[in-house]
Amino acid sequence: MKTSIVVCGSGIVGLASALALARRGQQVALLGPRATFALANPEHYQPRVYAISPASQKFLASIGVWDLLPAARLTRVEAMEVFGDGDGHLNLSAWQNALPELAWIIEASEIERALVQAVQIFGLTWINEKFVSYAPGVLTTDSGTTLEADLFVAADGAQSALRTAAGLAVDIRPYGVTALVAHLDAERAHLGTALQWFSADGVLALLPMPDTASGHQVSMVWSLKTELAQTLLALPEEARSRELSARLAQASAGRLGALSLRSPVFSFPLTLNQSAMIGDGLALAGDAAHRLHPLAGQGLNLGLGDVECLVDCVAGREPFRTPGDPMVLRRYRRARAEPVMAMRCVTDGLHRLFDVQSAPVAWLRNVGMNLVDRLPFIKRQLIGGASR
Ligand SMILES: Cc1cc2nc3c(=O)[nH]c(=O)nc-3n(C[C@H](O)[C@H](O)[C@H](O)COP(=O)(O)OP(=O)(O)OC[C@H]3O[C@@H](n4cnc5c(N)ncnc54)[C@H](O)[C@@H]3O)c2cc1C
Structure with a gap:
């Protein structure tokens, strides 16, 4: 088969790339x-959730995907509170x-479902197979x-086989940290606030989610030193649940009252990855190009930024150039270098700052x-950055 562009990878970045390119008239x-x-169950939420920035929201809307997301599964983050490992506190x-x-905040599966629907409505060619080998x-x-x-x-993710086959080097730095991800029942309402605590053990984030029949719900992303995360994961289910509730109550200083697991716990070893963004007739996007510590919830947002930029470069090229023109x-x-580096x-700087004991x-x-909490001008800059 011969076509102008092939997008490899059917995750959110791959689906969004193919759809956005097709919508801009590319073959x-x-x-x-x-x-x-499976159809979404009102009492059951998929464990992977993403914080979607206003810029990503606008982009998803521009490719006709945002309006396909079910309003009942979306939660607005109206405020953020960040706590240091002493008396540091920042309120945005x-x-x-x-x-x-x-x-x-939205489940990954809901974004994927909406993208798949949009791709099908658009009638895009979808080869339901896997890539195995590549030559320019x-x-x-x-x-x-x-x-x-x-x-x-x-767009085939952090382990990108296409990147490897094309011979592009990737710099991978393990953090020695594993993120534990689960949904929790919370005694008190989150009030649309994302909460984050930095401590010697790692970073705990509690993200606001829709209420369920059991009461208030938050999503936990707890990036812990791998040794501690493994110890918790190795416990029998009931003991793990008890231990996590006790540790969560301590780490969150009881802010949302009692917290208990309402889903299995999933784990993700964290690495900082960076690859060259391009090769011969090849462009990398999303986790195939870069992977970050999730403490700012920005990995996917950065990947969607890649997509938007790539589509602009390809669709906006001069008529005499092909899409893969060097x-x-x-x-x-060039356009992605600064936002990716920033x-x-x-994310790496914050991790390091709080890692020093x-x-x-x-x-x-x-x-x-x-100090930052008392400086409205700096706070406005931070809010601008966090919501980009
Ligand atoms: C704990 C945690 C929390 C996070 N929270 C957030 C957040 O709140 N906000 C945010 O913006 N980001 C967040 N991220 C980052 C986010 O998960 C990633 O940046 C995002 O999933 C990357 O998407 P992707 O499509 O590039 O890769 P992937 O989701 O990995 O998709 C890759 C796709 O390629 C396909 N594939 C693989 N191999 C092949 C092959 N050989 N041939 C064809 N297809 C192939 C796979 O099937 C898959 O569909 C978080 C990450 C972690 C670990």
Whole structure:
């Protein structure tokens, strides 16, 4: 088969890339396994949820996907409270910047379902197979089908096989930290506030979710030193549940009252990854290009930023250039360099700042947080950054 562009990977970044390129008049085929989604159950929420920034929300709306998301599964984040490991405290509210919300919380499966629906409505060519080998200009799938294209987009995730086959190097730095992810029943209402605590053990985030029949619900992302995370995961189910509730009550200082597991616990070892964004006739997007610590909830948002930029570079090229023209690809690389580097520095920098256990550094970071909390101008800049 011959086409202009092949997008490899059917996660959120791959689906969004293929759809956005097709909507801008590009001839595109999508390659990747087609997942099926059970109908959403009002009492059951998928464990992977994302904080979607206003910029990503606008982009998803522009490709006709936002309106396909069920309103009942979306939660507005109207404020954020961040606590240091001393008396540091930072409070960011949407109203301080005259914004309706800082972000939205939604299950990954709901975004994927909406994207799949939009891709089907659009009638996009979807090859339900996996990539196995690649040479510039031609890719082979696991059934032996060959796909020829001028541009290949690697959106096949952090382990990107297409990136490896194309010989692009990737710098992978393990954090020695594992994120534990689960949904919790909370005794008190979250009031649309995302809460985050930095401590010697790691970073705990409680994200607002829709209420259920059992009461208030939050999503937990707890990035813990891997040794501690493994110890908790190795406990028998009941003991793990008890231990987590006790540790959560302590780590969150009882802010939402008693917290108890309402879903299984999932774990994600965290790494900081960076690859070259382009190769010969190849563009990388999403986790295939970069992976971050999730403490700012920005990995997918950065990936959707890649997609928006790539589509602008490809669709806005001069008529005499092809989509995989080196100039088009270099423009993409140049445009993404600053936002990717900035987000990498912020997330990695925050992780490092709170990882240092020396008393003067601990004092300084908590004083710094309290100082920022009293400076409306700096806070407005931070809110602008957090909601981008
Ligand atoms: C604990 C945690 C919390 C997070 N929270 C947030 C958050 O709140 N907000 C946020 O913005 N980001 C968040 N992130 C980051 C986010 O999860 C990732 O950035 C995002 O999932 C990347 O999407 P992707 O489509 O690039 O990759 P993936 O989701 O990994 O998708 C890759 C796709 O490629 C397909 N594929 C793989 N191999 C092949 C092959 N050989 N051939 C064809 N297809 C293939 C796979 O089937 C899959 O569909 C979080 C991450 C973690 C670990």
